[in-house]
Amino acid sequence: MQKDFVQTPPACLISATAPIATATHGGRAKCLQRLVRLDLPVPRTIALSFRAVHGIAAGEVPDMTRRLAPFQDEALLCVRPSSEDPDW
Numbered sequence: 001m002q003k004d005f006v007q008t009p010p011a012c013l014i015s016a017t018a019p020i021a022t023a024t025h026g027g028r029a030k031c032l033q034r035l036v037r038l039d040l041p042v043p044r045t046i047a048l049s050f051r052a053v054h055g056i057a058a059g060e061v062p063d064m065t066r067r068l069a070p071f072q073d074e075a076l077l078c079v080r081p082s083s084e085d086p087d088w
Contacts, residue, residue, distance in 0.1 A: 007019075008021070008024045008049045009049070010048065010049050010051060010055070010062075011047065011048050011049070011052055011062070012046065012047060013045070013070050014029060014036060014042070014045045014046070014047050015033075015036060016037045018033060018047070020033045024049050024050060024051075025047045025048070025049055025082065026050070026082025026084065027082055028080055028082035029047035029082055032045055032047075044070060044071060046067060046070065
């Protein structure tokens, strides 16, 4: 297992400095981070690592209160997948 993969948090708020990588979070998350870095208007977004997604698929229930805390009272939630395989 890669060292970076082990150190990647299961979920993080996408920011200019968040530890987002295509190998751990997929291309969509990385592209959103690029838009944030360009100071373009991007909705507040949490990126789940592939490890976290695999855990959910295996039946692990994430702490949704903790995951949704950065959104406060904002009611919009959108889930968008990003494949580990860029050719998918």
